[in-house]
Each structure stands twice: as structure tokens, then as C-alpha cells.
Amino acid sequence: MNTQDKPKSLQDIVKQRQQSNFVGREDQVNRFRQNLALSLEDNRRCFLFNVCGQGGVGKTTLLRQFRKIADEAKMISAYIDEVEKTIPEVMARLAQELEQQGYKLTQFSDRYKVYCQKCQELETDPEAPQGFSAFVGKTMVKTGVRLARRVPVGGAVFDIVDEDALATQAGEWASYIAKKITNKDEVHLVKEPEEVLTPLFLQDISKIADKTPVVLFFDSSERTGEFLDNWLREIFENQHGKVSANILIIIAGRQELDKNDWASYEGLIVRLPLEPFTEEEAQQYLIRKGILDNHIIEVILKVSGNLPLLIEMLADAHPNHPNQVIEPSSSAVKSFLRWIDDPKRRQVVLDAAIPRCLNRDVIAKLRTEEEADELFTWLKETSFVNEHSKGWVYHDVVRTQMLCHKRLSSPQSWADIHSKLAEYYDSLRNDLQLEENNKQRDPNWQSHTLNVLYHKLCQSPQKNLLVALNEFLTALKNQPIFAQQYAAVMFQAGKDGDSAEVQYWGKQLANGLKAYEEKRYEDAMYNRALVYLALKQPAKARTCLIPAIKLATEHYKKDTKDWRNAFNLALYCLAAQYTQQADHLYHYALSKGASSESIAKAIQDINDFLTVFPDHLQATSIQQLLQSCLTKSCNLQPILQKTHKSQQQPANQFPLS
Structure with a gap:
């Protein structure tokens, strides 16, 4: 060596x-x-x-x-x-x-080049069957060519897939690949790139x-x-x-x-x-950065919690005057901002945390063309802004604190900047001048669209949420891989903008996609049904809930003592407005000794449901019942003996209409 x-x-x-x-x-x-x-x-x-x-x-x-x-x-x-x-x-x-x-x-580079070329050819070919481009790339074989095997034709699982004539499509895709790629090795390469x-x-x-x-x-x-x-x-x-x-x-x-x-x-x-720095390590670092005042060092250690990134960020501000010291209870971001003398830098370091990715042009939109070069150069020199393949990004820990400070201290400025950036990325998207059929598969269009989505949801979540859900369904139909990214950005926007509802939807949509990949089809259909219910499209919700209930019923019959099966079926019935069945299932599981763990999960599911439908009376009642039984071990027999005349619903009718 x-x-x-x-x-x-x-x-x-x-x-x-x-x-x-x-x-x-x-x-x-x-x-x-x-x-x-x-x-x-x-x-x-x-x-x-x-x-x-x-x-x-x-x-x-x-x-x-x-x-x-x-x-x-x-x-x-x-x-x-x-x-x-x-x-x-x-x-x-x-x-x-x-x-x-x-x-x-x-060997790898040459073959990877062929792989990219063939995927591009297949994806952009105007003769490609409808929906084919959605399955080109990493998951094509898993979600496309093998789809007929994963979703048995004519069976219950096939019924839950929101595609018309799926079996015919799978056949068309296989024929299309065979027609377009005659080399067997290249067919294998496109279908199984990892292998x-x-x-x-x-x-x-x-x-x-x-x-x-x-x-x-x-x-x-x-x-x-x-x-x-x-x-x-x-x-x-x-x-x-x-x-x-x-x-x-x-x-x-x-x-x-x-x-x-x-x-x-x-x-x-x-x-x-790794743990945060010891006090000795933190002091050693600050001394090496030229910070020698003991009072300032004490403040930095206090507000940073000895976390290396925050120590480095605070040291970047070069606080060396006693008058710059503020109360130790203040946050690291507040300390950092106070220690920046230049007001332009102080403002841009806060505003530049709002975009998901930075470059010089974005800074120009936040400030002015004349200031952009100098301010962008300074930002790149800070310890918490790192170069990324698509630009520069703030470290998550610093960005989270910056966003929180900005949103709480200047809510109007927060909304204005998000609005400005949404318009900017929308203009970049329009400048691509792509035909409608080519938009969803273009990586630049996708990138700009995700940025528009993020900034609109942060600017005004309630105004833009339903539009975002509709766009997700469009992405799901045309580009499932893009739909995964869409759900992730929704979750991020909800988290950064402190919107529980947006954050919930991002998580729920991502979970639905994951459930489908893991063959938990009833979960996937339930998640999709919630989207349609939120969009006030009950007929489409029904097409998802019917097979979800069918599959959940099969699981329940196989093992009635697996309380997750009972609670899942109850939840789907509740969403479908099968009030009598839902009540019976919840009460039955509780009366038969459902585990605390399964009850806690059922409460979480109901809480998630109420996040979207806060005025749902039955869900509220069930939530209270579950919570009471979890905390007080209540006697359910009197409750089970109660009749629910106002909630009677024939079992052979689907109430969504």
C-alpha cells in the first residue's frame, strides 16, 4: 500500500x-x-x-x-x-x-451509451403505443412488459389497474419492442439494464x-x-x-x-x-477560523448545539466584535444574519434558501442583474451552499432553519418570492415550446414543472392543491417515474411551507405508488380513491374502492385474527360510505382484543383521513372510539349492543353516486 x-x-x-x-x-x-x-x-x-x-x-x-x-x-x-x-x-x-x-x-461505458440511445429512440418514437414512454428506463420491464404477469388478466388484481385494455397494451408494447429492436442483446439491455x-x-x-x-x-x-x-x-x-x-x-x-x-x-x-463536536473540538475549529473572543465562542456553541454545520455557518459570518453578540437563546440563523454586516448579503442569504436549486440566473430574479454576480459568488463561498449536478443547493439543516425564519418573519415576502419563482420557471417551461405529446417525457420540462409545483404550493397551498392533485393523476397516467418525483416535491412543499394537508398528500401519493410496486394493490387503489374524493369525482373513486374492498375482504377472510386486515377493510368501507360495515368491523376488532399496535396504526390511518376530510362525522366518531380504547381499555360490549339506525346501508349497494 x-x-x-x-x-x-x-x-x-x-x-x-x-x-x-x-x-x-x-x-x-x-x-x-x-x-x-x-x-x-x-x-x-x-x-x-x-x-x-x-x-x-x-x-x-x-x-x-x-x-x-x-x-x-x-x-x-x-x-x-x-x-x-x-x-x-x-x-x-x-x-x-x-x-x-x-x-x-x-465495456460499461460503450454499453451504457447504447442503452441510453435505445431508450431515447423508443421513448420519442411517434409510433410508440399509447402509454409506452411511461415504462421506458429503470422500471420498464417491471411495470410494463411484465405487467401482464403482475396483474392477472381477468382477476381481481387486474380490475384495480386504472388502464383500459391493459392486457392488450402489454401485448402491443412487447410487439413494439420486438419490431423496433431486432438485436436480442439490445432487447435484453433495455428490459434488464441492471442485470x-x-x-x-x-x-x-x-x-x-x-x-x-x-x-x-x-x-x-x-x-x-x-x-x-x-x-x-x-x-x-x-x-x-x-x-x-x-x-x-x-x-x-x-x-x-x-x-x-x-x-x-x-x-x-x-x-x-458521528456525534456533534465535543466542546474542545468546537473551540479548536473556531480558533482555527480566527474567532478568539470567549464570549462569542460561548454564544456559538450555545446556539449551534455543537453541530459542526451550524458552527461552520456561524463562523463564516466572522463575528469578532462584542456588540455583535446576541442572546444565547437565539437561533443559529438569527445569529448568523445579525453577524452579516452587508444588508444585501443578509437579505439574499435568506431569500436564496427559497429556491430548491440555485444558479446565477435565479439570484438575478431574487435581486437584480447588476448584483447577481457578486452575490452569487459570495453565496458559493459559504460553508452551507454546495455544488450540485444541477446547480448549487443549501444544506438541508441550514435551509430548513432559513425557510422557517423567512416564512414566520416575512410571510408576505415569502409568498411574493414563491410567486415570482413560479412565474420564472413557468416561463422557462413555456420557452421549450414542446408539443403536448412530448412534454411529459422531456427532462427539462419535468424539472421546470416540479419547480412550478413547489413554489405554487408554498405560495398558496389551498389555492393550488387541487390543481396539483389533477396534475399528479396526469403524470401517473403518462409517466409513473415522474409521478414519483411529483409526489416527493409535494411532500417537500408541504413540509417547507408548514402545510399539513399538502405534506399529507405528498406522503399519501408516494405511499400509493410504493404500495403498487410492492403488490399491495388494495392500498394503492385506496390512495388513488382518496385523490378522486378530494377532487369531488365520486364515480372515479368508486372504480378504485370497489376492487380495494374486494381484495381487502379476501385478506380478511383468510385471517380474521390479523387485525390489520380488519382495520384496513374497515377504513376502505368508511371511505366508500359503507357506514354499517365500517362500524361493525371497527367494533368487532376492538371487542375481540385487537392489539395496541394495530389500534395505534388504525388511529394514524383515521387521522390521515381526517386531514383531508376534517368534517367527516363517522371518521371523527371512530377516531374517538379508537383513542378511548387505546388509552382507557374501555368496555366495548355496551357500544356493540347499540344500533345505528341512522347509518343503515344495504350491503349490496355502493353509496358513492
């Missing part, structure tokens, strides 16, 4: 340390260095480092330090974060970084690793873990071919890798949970 190049003189050492703001984490750094020094055959050698900890605790900073150490040791490294959304994109990004260092993954591309990627990178150690960094796993975690375990399990032992993997995220999922490889993993 190559050792680090040593500085030639004391002056070199002093300069090197002055240029580095990295402090603390000595145990983690030493553990990393020690591992690099071990031979591949040493039983103490580990092949995966897992860095975890809360947002702002310094995970990305530690990864940068690890990468710096690896580079100094003459190792080859590549890094990705949450930008990439599919396994092929992840491999392509890593391959691009390695190629920039002179190490090309030839085809991963072995090529591993073969190429292993050839490099056989000569030079390779380190692969995977940051923000809390956002990528859903698809990345399983792929990495497949690599360890040798499902895609042999891998060089000279490859080290570093994964960072807010949660540690699941110990059950990774149990077979625990002996190969180093787990590095």
Missing part, C-alpha cells in the same frame, strides 16, 4: 494545516488510515465503511477527508450523492468520475483495482438507500460476478445500514456513528 507523501519542511506542514478546516474525528480518521495500511489478506481488513449521523453532523465533510487521504495514498476514488435516481445512473456517474482521472470503464450493465461495470472497475486501489463513496444514503442498498448487497453476494478485493466502499447517511440485512457481512464493515 502506498503511503502518504510527507511535506518537505516545517513551513509546508504549517501551511497545510492552516489551509485545512478539518478538526476532530480523530478516531474515525485513524480507523480509516489503519484499514488502508492493512493487506487485503489481513483478517482485520474491512471493505465497507458506514458513516451515519444526524443532518449537519459532518458526514459529507468526513467523506471529503477520507477521499483526501485516499488521494494522498495514490488511490483512485469516485463519489456520488442523491442526484442519481437509478442504478444505471449511479454506475454512469462513477464511471464518469473515474474517466476524468484517466481510467475509462470501456446487463452491472457485470460490465464490475469487470471494468476490477481491472483498475487489480493495479490501483479504488475507493467508491456513496453519500446521502437516506435518499438513495431504497434502490442502492439492495444492489450493493447483490454485489457482495456475488450475484453479478466476482469483484476485486482492492475496492473499498464508503456509505454515508442519516441511518446506519440495517444490521439484519447486512448480518452476513458484519465482519467486513466498520460502523462510524
